[in-house]
Every structure is written in structure tokens, then in C-alpha cells.
Amino acid sequence: MKILVLEDDNAIGSYIADGLREEGHSVDLIADGADGLVQATVGSYDAMVVDRMLPGLDGMSVVKTLRATKNLTPVLFLTSLGGVDDRIEGLLAGGDDYLVKPFSFGELSARIMAISRRPRTEAEPTILKAADLEMDLLHRRVTRGGQTLDLLPREFALLEHLLRRKGRVQTRTMLMEAVWDIHYDPLTNVVDTHISRLRGKIDKPYETELIETVRGSGYRINDV
Amino acid sequence: MTPVFGFNQIRSTPLRLTFLLLTIFALAALACLAVAFEVTRTSIDAAVAAELQQTINEYRGIRDGDDLTERLAEAAAKTDADVRILFYVPDRGSVVSNVASFPPVSGVTVVSDSFIRAKSGSVSDSYLALSARVGAGHLIVAQSREQVEEMGEIFLAVLLIGLLPALLIAGLAGLWVARGARIKIDAIQHTLLELKGGTLSARIEGVEDQNDDLSGIGQEVNRMARAQEALVASIRQVSSDIAHDLKTPIQRVAVVLDQVMNKTTLTEGQEELLSKAIRETERIVQTFQSLLQLAQIEGGAVRDRLHSVDLAEISRDIVDFLEVEAEERGFALSLRIQPDVATCVRGDRHLLSQLIGNLVQNALTHVPQGGPVVVGVTRTGGETVLTVSDNGPGIPESERSKVLQRLYRLDQSRTTEGNGLGLSLVSAISDLHGARLTLEDNKPGLTVRIAFPATEPA
Numbered sequence: 001m002k003i004l005v006l007e008d009d010n011a012i013g014s015y016i017a018d019g020l021r022e023e024g025h026s027v028d029l030i031a032d033g034a035d036g037l038v039q040a041t042v043g044s045y046d047a048m049v050v051d052r053m054l055p056g057l058d059g060m061s062v063v064k065t066l067r068a069t070k071n072l073t074p075v076l077f078l079t080s081l082g083g084v085d086d087r088i089e090g091l092l093a094g095g096d097d098y099l100v101k102p103f104s105f106g107e108l109s110a111r112i113m114a115i116s117r118r119p120r121t122e123a124e125p126t127i128l129k130a131a132d133l134e135m136d137l138l139h140r141r142v143t144r145g146g147q148t149l150d151l152l153p154r155e156f157a158l159l160e161h162l163l164r165r166k167g168r169v170q171t172r173t174m175l176m177e178a179v180w181d182i183h184y185d186p187l188t189n190v191v192d193t194h195i196s197r198l199r200g201k202i203d204k205p206y207e208t209e210l211i212e213t214v215r216g217s218g219y220r221i222n223d224v
Numbered sequence: 225m226t227p228v229f230g231f232n233q234i235r236s237t238p239l240r241l242t243f244l245l246l247t248i249f250a251l252a253a254l255a256c257l258a259v260a261f262e263v264t265r266t267s268i269d270a271a272v273a274a275e276l277q278q279t280i281n282e283y284r285g286i287r288d289g290d291d292l293t294e295r296l297a298e299a300a301a302k303t304d305a306d307v308r309i310l311f312y313v314p315d316r317g318s319v320v321s322n323v324a325s326f327p328p329v330s331g332v333t334v335v336s337d338s339f340i341r342a343k344s345g346s347v348s349d350s351y352l353a354l355s356a357r358v359g360a361g362h363l364i365v366a367q368s369r370e371q372v373e374e375m376g377e378i379f380l381a382v383l384l385i386g387l388l389p390a391l392l393i394a395g396l397a398g399l400w401v402a403r404g405a406r407i408k409i410d411a412i413q414h415t416l417l418e419l420k421g422g423t424l425s426a427r428i429e430g431v432e433d434q435n436d437d438l439s440g441i442g443q444e445v446n447r448m449a450r451a452q453e454a455l456v457a458s459i460r461q462v463s464s465d466i467a468h469d470l471k472t473p474i475q476r477v478a479v480v481l482d483q484v485m486n487k488t489t490l491t492e493g494q495e496e497l498l499s500k501a502i503r504e505t506e507r508i509v510q511t512f513q514s515l516l517q518l519a520q521i522e523g524g525a526v527r528d529r530l531h532s533v534d535l536a537e538i539s540r541d542i543v544d545f546l547e548v549e550a551e552e553r554g555f556a557l558s559l560r561i562q563p564d565v566a567t568c569v570r571g572d573r574h575l576l577s578q579l580i581g582n583l584v585q586n587a588l589t590h591v592p593q594g595g596p597v598v599v600g601v602t603r604t605g606g607e608t609v610l611t612v613s614d615n616g617p618g619i620p621e622s623e624r625s626k627v628l629q630r631l632y633r634l635d636q637s638r639t640t641e642g643n644g645l646g647l648s649l650v651s652a653i654s655d656l657h658g659a660r661l662t663l664e665d666n667k668p669g670l671t672v673r674i675a676f677p678a679t680e681p682a
Contacts (some may be wrong), residue, residue, distance in 0.1 A: 002616040011473065015479045019486075042537060080471055088529065102478030102509060105486060154544050184578040186585065187510055190549045216486055 001046040001116060005029045006036040006062065006083050007078065012101065016049060019105045019195065040066055045073050047116040052079040052086065060093045067094035074115040106217030110169040128163040130210055130221050133202060135163055137221030144202060155198050162221040171218035195219055239406040242398030249394060253387050257390045261379045265372050269352060273332045276354040279365050283358045291357045296320045306348050307368050314361035326364055329353045335366060349373060380598035406440040412445060422625055424453040464519035467512045474512065478505050512620040514645040521652045529572055530657070532679060535608055536601045542580045543599050554594030557584065565603040569676040571657050579653045582646045583612040583672050591616030606678035615669035
């Protein structure tokens with residue numbers, strides 16, 4: 001993927017750029033907002049990482065201007081500590097997701113992948129599959145190898161979220177936001193507990209594990 | 225507002241003073257009237273007695289016995305017994321009088337009508353009588369005391385139409401003045417309670433441009449509160465300034481640690497140490513995040529974003545999320561939502577879920593032995609009330625207002641995790657929503673009760 005990073009802090013900017021390059025992306029790093037806007041307009045990017053505070057032109061204005069010119073490149077906003085307001089403002093300005101510094105690289109990477117591959121507007125499937133696991137959304141039933149599994153509503157929701165994003169890493173915060181709509185850091189490993197309970201039902205009795213732990217990032221469900 | 229003349233107001237100082245002054249005034253007025261009445265009565269009686277004496281002296285001047293009897297009979301015949309009674313008992317012969325009978329008296333005596341029998345017509349209620357030896361017999365001359373009685377009536381009238389209305393007017397005026405003072409005292413008391421409860425913006429209204437003593441006290445209280453508020457504001461400013469200044473270096477440290485973790489090959493021991501450093505950094509970041517978030521919430525900008533949200537639904541989500549953690553740690557987290565009532569409040573979903581989450585996690589952290597933790601949503605008197613109850617050690621009454629202050633922690637909880645900002649955030653979020661937060665005794669344990677103002681259902 002071709003990714004544009006607008007970040008004025010040298011250390012953090014190169015941390016992001018280097019990390020993304022290592023993952024095989026092509027990255028342009030720019031520290032000034034006005035220059036960044038020009039670059040975003042001429043280059044065609046698959047995703048952008050934009051810091052809220054930039055010299056020249058602030059990140060919000062960059063994205064607002066882009067959106068006004070019908071440029072729909074997915075944008076992940078970065079912001080300094082401290083905001084409740086910022087998140088909503090960023091999303092209203094046309095950002096697709098929002099990340100508070102400091103963040104782990106895994107979190108950033110997973111979120112960029114998530115916004116750059118937004119589910120296309122195709123007919124909603126009624127059956128989700130991963131290997132021999134099947135989720136029937138109409139009858140709210142889950143089977144593995146033909147055997148019906150008894151899931152609690154929240155376990156069902158968690159599994160559905162992972163299945164819909166098969167092959168993509170979902171971080172703990174992403175799961176928390178999507179499944180429970182919780183947007184603060186509860187400083188606990190509750191998500192891990194939820195995952196381990198889900199695993200107890202869908203993975204433990206079987207030979208292959210479907211839910212994979214991605215070190216330093218989160219979880220991913222795989223076809224095998 | 226409490227009724228100004230209610231029973232419990234009897235204890236108020238201004239009202240007591242009013243009643244005391246009224247009583248003194250009434251007693252003094254009554255005493256004056258009584259003395260005046262007595263003096264006047266005595267002088268009237270003295271004048272009457274002198275007149276009686278003179279009448280007797282006149283009859284004594286008549287030497288001839290027959291002439292005396294004749295003169296007395298003549299006088300008795302034309303004297304109205306209602307005004308004056310003549311009663312002559314000669315040593316020999318029949319009584320000469322204008323009444324049928326009269327009791328024997330000696331000296332000046334008051335005689336009531338029950339001892340007198342009238343001949344015809346009526347007699348007065350009471351008489352002042354004087355008897356003396358005149359000629360060859362005893363003469364009693366008695367003068368009606370109607371004058372004295374009339375005077376008594378006049379005094380009673382003075383009392384009824386003069387004193388009682390005056391007392392009534394003075395009483396009402398006193399109550400009015402006492403009410404004014406009472407309102408000010410109530411305002412001062414109320415404001416002091418609010419200040420004590422941590423509402424540093426509380427001020428006493430309507431005392432600034434007045435110069436009575438109570439207003440003076442009120443002005444002093446206001447001055448004190450202003451100073452206190454400024455001090456607290458500057459402490460807050462300093463803590464959020466520090467957080468702002470340290471933000472960038474902390475972000476960089478976090479980045480570097482993450483890079484070391486992911487980009488270098490580490491021995492198991494090194495990795496463990498690094499993980500510890502990362503966890504500690506996360507805690508620092510979280511503390512800073514909380515401090516900055518507090519500053520932002522207290523700044524009030526979020527207030528514009530509030531809209532109708534369902535407190536029951538938010539509680540359900542957060543309980544659903546934290547239930548497994550509670551279970552792992554030996555707690556039974558449950559939800560009690562009053563059925564069939566409106567549970568919507570004007571609020572911010574994310575902040576409210578943080579509020580409930582903080583309260584639940586607070587219970588999980590501070591109750592050492594585990595047990596039930598209940599999140600409740602009810603509707604009482606138009607308010608939607610959120611409660612989070614545990615059966616842990618609770619918070620002593622004296623510490624309750626302090627725990628809501630920033631970074632305050634009870635001594636016994638110094639050893640447990642947390643940065644002391646959880647309850648401050650809860651308190652700030654609750655204030656932002658215009659809700660009332662109280663800490664109550666769950667007997668045993670703690671109940672945190674947050675009452676949200678009434679709203680229209682969405």
C-alpha cells in the first residue's frame with residue numbers, strides 16, 4: 001500500500017514510517033501541514049496518517065480540505081494525550097479512525113489496515129465461515145464441524161466481529177470499541193479474558209485453533 | 225423553600241428575640257395599666273368616702289331626733305337606691321331606708337349587691353358604705369361604685385383596642401424582620417454546606433451591596449470562597465500544565481520501548497524487564513490521560529455535545545464487559561434495572577460508560593474479599609438514579625468528601641493499584657451532567673449514588 005504520514009515530531013514520524021516500510025508499504029513522511037495537503041492531492045495514496053497538530057496547516061484543516069475536493073483517501077488521525085472532544089471532532093472533520101499517542105505500532109498498523117479495507121457495500125452475507133466453523137446470522141447459530149456451539153450473546157458478537165474481519169488483526173481496543181462501544185482505557189486485560197472464554201468454547205475441544213494471538217497487537221481469526 | 229414560620233424555625237435566633245421582646249413589651253404594658261387602674265380606683269374611692277363622711281356629718285348636725293327621722297325619710301324617698309342608699313336603724317322605732325335590708329358595716333366597706341335587698345327598682349352591683357352613730361341610731365350611707373366599674377371597663381377597652389392590636393402589629397413586624405434575617409442566615413448556612421461539599425463556585429446571593437452585620441458575614445464568606453476557588457483552580461492549572469509539558473517526552477519513551485520490544489532480539493530476562501517498563505509507562509500515560517481529561521471535562525466544552533442517552537443500555541454494556549473480570553476476581557457483578565421506567569438522561573455515552581466502569585473497577589479494587597457488586601438504575605421523583613454498591617470496607621463518613629478530590633487515596637488503599645483519579649473523574653463527569661453524587665453507607669459497604677436531572681425520554 002502507498003501511505004502518507006503527516007507528523008511533525010521526528011522521532012514518532014520515523015517510528016511510524018520505518019515500521020510501515022518494514023511491513024512492506026511504501027511511505028512518504030512529511031512534517032508540514034501545507035506541504036502535506038499538496039502531496040496528498042498530487043500523489044494517490046491508499047491511506048493517510050495525520051497528526052492533529054502540524055506546523056503550516058493543522059491536520060483537521062488538511063483533511064477537511066481534502067474531503068471538500070472529494071478526495072476520499074482513508075485517514076487515521078493521531079492526537080496527543082488528553083482528549084474526549086478530539087475524537088469526535090476528528091471523525092466529524094472526515095477522519096475514519098482516531099488514535100491517541102502514545103500507541104503501540106501494532107495498534108496503528110491494525111487500524112490502518114482496518115480503514116483501508118473498509119467492507120465494500122456488497123450484499124450482507126448471512127453465513128460467516130472460517131475453516132470448519134460456521135456462523136448463521138439469521139438463526140444466530142454457530143457450529144464447528146457440524147456440532148452446535150452454545151455461545152453467550154457477547155461471545156457471539158465478539159466472534160461475529162472477528163469473522164467479519166477474517167485474516168485481519170483486531171487489537172484489544174478495537175474489539176472493545178466495536179463490540180461493547182467502550183472508548184476509555186479500563187487498564188485491565190478484560191478483552192483477553194473474553195477471548196479466552198470464547199476460545200474455551202470454539203477452539204479448545206478441537207485440534208486447530210482458529211483465533212490466533214498476534215504478539216504486540218491483538219487477535220486474528222484465520223481460515224486454518 | 226422551607227416555610228418561614230414552621231415549627232423548627234422556633235429555634236432560630238431572630239425569631240426567639242422577637243418573641244422575647246414581644247413578651248417583655250406586653251408584660252410592661254399590662255403592668256402600667258394595672259398601676260394606673262389601681263391609682264385611679266383608690267382616688268375615686270377616697271373621694272366617695274369623703275363625700276359619705278360629709279353626708280353623715282350633715283345628719284349629725286341635726287340635733288332634734290324627730291326632725292332627723294323626718295329628714296332621713298324625706299331623703300330616702302327621693303334618693304334612687306341605684307345611686308345612693310340611706311339605711312337608718314334607730315335604737316327605737318322602725319328602719320328608715322330606701323332599701324329593704326342592708327348588712328351591718330363598720331368603717332368604709334365595699335358591699336356587693338348580693339347582701340342588699342331592694343325595696344323596688346334595682347340596686348347597683350356594688351357600693352362603698354360608711355356607717356356611723358347619728359342621733360339615737362345607726363346610719364349607713366352607701367354610694368354606688370358604678371364609676372369605678374365604668375373605669376374598669378374603660379381600662380379593659382384600652383387593653384383590647386389599644387394594646388392587643390399594637391402587640392399584633394409589633395409581632396408581625398418582628399416576624400418580618402426575623403424572616404429577613406432568617407433568609408440570610410439560611411443562605412449563609414446553605415452556601416457553607418455547598419462549599420464544604422466541594423462546590424467551590426457557591427456564593428451567598430444578595431449580600432454584596434448591603435451593610436448589615438449578617439450581610440457583612442456573608443461578604444466575608446464569599447471572599448473566602450473566592451480565594452479558595454482561585455487556589456484550587458491554580459493547583460488544577462499546574463497539574464494540567466505539567467501533564468502537557470511531559471506529554472511529548474512520555475510519548476517518545478513509549479515509542480522507543482515499543483521499538484526495542486519489536487525490533488531487537490532479546491533474551492527472556494531482558495524481555496521481561498522491558499515488559500515491566502512498558503507496563504509502567506502505560507500507567508504513567510493513563511494518569512496523564514486522566515489529568516488532561518479532567519481538565520477538559522471541567523473546562524465544560526463537552527457540555528454542548530450532550531444528548532439523550534439510555535443509562536440502562538450503557539450500564540448493560542459495561543456490566544457485560546466487566547462481568548468476566550469480576551468473576552475471575554471472586555465478585556458477582558449484577559445489574560438491577562427498574563422495569564418500565566424511563567432511564568434516559570442527557571449525557572455523553574462514552575463518558576458515562578467510563579463513569580460506570582470506574583465505579584465498578586473501584587469496587588473490584590477496594591473490596592478485598594470479593595462478593596456482590598450491584599449496578600442499579602432506578603427512577604425516583606423524576607430523577608434517573610444510578611447506583612453502584614459493594615459490601616466492602618466502605619468509606620468512613622469523615623473521608624467521604626475527600627475521596628472525590630484529585631489524587632486523594634485512603635491510607636489503607638495506598639498499597640492497591642490505581643492512581644487516585646478514578647473517583648475524581650467520576651465526580652467531574654457527574655458534575656458535567658448536572659448530576660448529584662453522594663456516597664452512602666450500604667451497611668456494610670459503599671453505595672455510590674448519582675442522581676441525574678429529569679429529562680424528556682428520547
